[in-house]
């Protein structure tokens with residue numbers, strides 16, 4: 001009952017504060033769009049040359065926004081690609097499938113490769129031929145660079161999680177901080193409200209906002225920015241909601257160690273920035289051992305792992321459940337610490 | 349007459365600074381008590397401990413027979429803080445509604461209490477304005493309305509009339525006296541305004557963390573051979589200074 005009143009009040013305050021609302025819902029979309037534009041200069045449909053592909057295969061390519069053009073008797077693939085201005089060439093020779101990618105722009109190449117592999121593996125499942133023709137047997141050649149080329153697609157899932165974490169952290173932290181600096185938190189202690197009720201209300205109130213934000217960010221990323229989503233949409237939402245709860249509980253916890261909004265912002269280089277380094281945008285395997293241990297202490301490390309798994313590799317819920325459990329454990333620890341932090345104000 | 353609040357051997361320090369020293373005090377039901385004393389004497393610290401927002405280092409405080417701090421007793425205490433703690437993004441009415449819903453009140457009671465409290469502090473016409481658009485005095489009045497919202501038995505008001513014009517101040521005091529006389533409420537106020545202190549049944553003088561004198565306004569005037577409470581206040585200050593310079 002009291003928790004409900006508090007939740008209502010928190011939401012009302014946020015709705016009244018247009019700037020914060022914009023920060024929560026529009027800023028992540030703007031930054032994601034900007035990054036998408038910076039990293040993916042081209043958004044034109046990739047053109048794929050095909051030799052010996054079935055009509056059905058060509059149809060399937062069309063469905064995933066690939067312009068498929070048929071060619072016969074091509075001996076010099078490299079020459080054909082530059083001559084016909086293609087982004088890739090798929091050569092099917094009996095059971096042998098070869099994909100040659102121009103790879104001038106790694107983004108285009110990577111997404112083309114992903115899509116081709118998806119289409120072919122679906123085709124295989126559809127036919128249930130049982131031949132050797134599966135993903136592993138598609139040989140991929142690159143005209144420029146190699147498969148190791150880093151691109152936006154691999155770290156865009158991480159970015160989605162990062163923005164959810166960052167904005168929820170900041171806004172919930174500042175929310176409770178305001179309650180403290182305006183004296184209303186102390187004033188609440190003259191009412192029969194319990195510590196647990198305050199923590200619960202903040203978690204639920206900001207949790208609702210975070211859920212809304214997550215849905216918007218994910219929908220936007222997938223539909224407008226065309227970020228690859230191989231796995232389930234709902235798993236992405238689930239991961240991000242858990243990320244939001246971790247950010248939320250950490251934000252309100254750290255707000256008790258800040259005495260002004262400026263001090264809250266000072267936590268960003270301390271708490272947020274290191275998480276970016278360890279979230280998998282940079283290869284963690286290559287780091288010193290002690291750094292790898294440090295990485296495992298960062299919530300975003302697990303969030304990134306799960307998101308990358310679902311969005312890029314198509315991992316299922318059971319494959320990411322370990323990451324989720326660890327994230328939930330983080331949240332539980334932070335929530336318990338929150339109850340202790342509020343003890344300063346009230347013993348009950 | 350029943351005893352409402354009992355303060356027993358209470359001491360409090362912040363760090364090394366001793367703010368309250370061995371306070372003993374009884375507060376009777378249906379009376380108005382005024383705490384006066386210089387700035388920094390410890391008045392706010394004392395009333396906060398009565399509310400249970402702070403805990404004494406030594407000694408204990410009982411309110412209506414229960415040891416404070418006690419969550420259940422807070423239903424019976426209306427507290428007005430020295431500095432306004434309001435949600436500025438919300439309207440006056442939303443502030444009242446929020447605080448009202450933290451107490452055990454049914455829907456009907458809530459509505460009528462909000463109306464009553466707003467009317468008492470003359471804010472009915474401004475209830476739908478955001479608090480950020482309120483003047484200092486309006487905020488003070490809203491804080492007072494919040495303190496009354498759950499119809500508590502005990503009112504603890506920390507400098508309630510600062511920044512409120514004389515006319516409204518008079519009507520607020522008349523209402524406090526009515527609450528005391530007709531509803532038997534126990535009221536504690538801290539104040540720097542001696543005219544207001546004169547309206548209290550009992551006055552306690554707080555100086556450097558001790559209660560140096562308690563009595564009705566007339567008793568205090570007699571004790572310090574003064575004509576009014578201002579003189580009492582000053583005379584008490586002089587006495588303390590003489591005592592301390594004697595050593």
Ligand SMILES: Nc1ncnc2c1ncn2[C@@H]1O[C@H](COP(=O)(O)OP(=O)(O)OP(=O)(O)O)[C@@H](O)[C@H]1O
Nearest residue numbers: 362363367385386387388389390391392393394430
């Ligand atoms: N949270 C705190 N931390 C440290 N010192 C404090 C704290 N609260 C109060 N004090 C100190 O305790 C002393 C008494 O403060 P208090 O607020 O009770 O005074 P007061 O009598 O209410 O004064 P005023 O009339 O100015 O409101 C002051 O010296 C103040 O500095």
Ligand SMILES: [Mg+2]
Nearest residue numbers: 391392430506
């Ligand atoms: Mg004070």
